[in-house]
Amino acid sequence: MESRTASHLSSNVEAFEFVRELAAELSGGVITLPSYPDVALRVQRVLSDEDASSERVVRVVGAEPVLAARVLAMANSVAMNPTGKPVADLRTAVTRLGFDALRATVVGYAMTQLRSAEQFKPIAKELMAQWQHSVWMAATSFVLARRQRRNNPDTAMLAGLVEGVGKLYILTRASRHAALFADAAVYHGIVRDWHASIARAVLEQWRMTEEIIVAVQAAEQAGREERGYSNLADVLAASSLLLTCREAPEMLALQLPDHLAAQRLGISLGDGGSLVAEAAAEVAALREALGH
Numbered sequence: 001m002e003s004r005t006a007s008h009l010s011s012n013v014e015a016f017e018f019v020r021e022l023a024a025e026l027s028g029g030v031i032t033l034p035s036y037p038d039v040a041l042r043v044q045r046v047l048s049d050e051d052a053s054s055e056r057v058v059r060v061v062g063a064e065p066v067l068a069a070r071v072l073a074m075a076n077s078v079a080m081n082p083t084g085k086p087v088a089d090l091r092t093a094v095t096r097l098g099f100d101a102l103r104a105t106v107v108g109y110a111m112t113q114l115r116s117a118e119q120f121k122p123i124a125k126e127l128m129a130q131w132q133h134s135v136w137m138a139a140t141s142f143v144l145a146r147r148q149r150r151n152n153p154d155t156a157m158l159a160g161l162v163e164g165v166g167k168l169y170i171l172t173r174a175s176r177h178a179a180l181f182a183d184a185a186v187y188h189g190i191v192r193d194w195h196a197s198i199a200r201a202v203l204e205q206w207r208m209t210e211e212i213i214v215a216v217q218a219a220e221q222a223g224r225e226e227r228g229y230s231n232l233a234d235v236l237a238a239s240s241l242l243l244t245c246r247e248a249p250e251m252l253a254l255q256l257p258d259h260l261a262a263q264r265l266g267i268s269l270g271d272g273g274s275l276v277a278e279a280a281a282e283v284a285a286l287r288e289a290l291g292h
Contacts, residue, residue, distance in 0.1 A: 014179040015186045021173070022194055031201035033110075033165070034172050035117040039064040040110040041206070047099050047106075048207035057102070058091050067109045071097065074105045078285035079142065100154040103208070104138065104161050108290030114172070123175045130171060133243070134164050135290055139282035140239035143275060148235075148265050156235050159212045161290075163219060163236050165202050166195030196220070222261040230264040237261035239279075246276045 025031055039060075046052050046060050062068050068090050075093035076086055080101060087093045094102060111134075114120065115127045141160030146153040170191055174180045180187045196217045203213045215232035218225075222237035238261050245252035252272045256262055267275070 012183075012186065014177045015183075015190060018174060018177045018180060019190060019194070022170070022190075022198070026197060026201060029201070031169065031198060031205060033114065033169055033202055034119070035114045036110050037064075037113050039067060040106050040113075043067070043106045044103065044206045044208075047103055054091065054094055057094050057099075061094065061102075062090055067106065070109045071102065071105050074101065074108075074290070079139075079282055098154055100152065100158045104154070104158045105290070107158075107161055107206075111290075120172060120175060123171060126171055127168075130164055130168050134161050134168075135286060136243050136279065136283055137161065137163050137236070137239055138290070139286055140242055140275070140279040141235050143278045143282055144235050144239055144242075144265065144267075147275070147278075148230075150230055150265070151232050151235050155209075155212065156232065158208075159215050159232055159236055160239055162199075162203060162206075162208065162212065163216050163240075164195075165216075166197070166199030167191055169198050169202055170195060223259045225260060227264075230261075234261035234264050238265055238267055242272060242276055242279070245272070246279075249273065 043057070043060050046057055061071055071090060072087060072093050074080055075096045080097060081087065087096060097105065111131055115124065115131065120127055137160035138157045139160070141163075142153050142157035145151040145156035174187065174190075180190070199216050200213055203216065211232055215236055218233040219236035219240065222231075222233040223241065238259070241252070241255060241259055241262060245255065249272065253269055256267065256269055256272065
């Protein structure tokens with residue numbers, strides 16, 4: 001009993017210190033995902049420039065051979081190249097993908113670098129689980145937007161991919177506070193309270209569009225929010241529901257009737273299984289291109 005109490009107190013002390021660090025980083029504007037490659041930030045900056053030419057994008061991407069190879073792989077993936085006509089040069093790949101799919105490729109490349117960083121070896125399993133979730137969210141959001149035709153599928157894919165970036169940031173920062181992982185309730189409470197604000201700060205630094213930033217922040221509430229129109233947050237909320245219930249159709253049957261985001265998107269119980277199956281096929285298609 002004493003050891004359990006001591007462990008609880010230790011985790012609370014760690015939690016207090018960790019939250020203090022998060023608050024200081026947010027208030028100071030110092031929200032940088034550790035080990036995020038400089039080339040990825042450079043590409044994001046170029047893509048955020050409305051006047052950026054394809055030639056300029058090609059030059060920046062081509063400066064990093066591994067990233068360039070990843071862009072070509074994405075352009076030749078089943079999701080982005082349904083005709084099967086191969087793309088052999090970077091310029092054509094950039095044109096085919098468009099900026100949102102290109103941004104998703106850059107994020108995938110950056111996450112591969114982060115997961116391989118020596119400092120994160122102790123949390124490699126947790127990082128992989130978070131990335132797998134992100135890939136599933138990207139694929140499900142892509143499928144849902146493509147089927148519903150109310151949101152751009154590439155934008156939805158990108159939003160799904162970065163939906164968990166606040167949780168990812170907290171995970172990498174928490175790796176320096178081992179006691180937090182010993183108390184799941186404390187850790188998940190921190191994630192619940194902080195991940196949305198942190199996601200906004202990270203995505204702003206990455207120069208994501210306001211549409212994506214707002215959708216990521218609003219996704220958790222979208223399933224309970226009453227309004228007469230659908231938006232990108234609804235796609236993320238519905239994708240999260242489908243992902244959570246993908247192996248539990250009985251749970252989907254219970255939750256779907258009360259899920260307002262799914263209702264706005266017109267998702268019926270009959271749609272659920274086919275959407276999950278379609279998303280699984282897209283996950284398989286996206287894994288290699290996104291560095292899964």
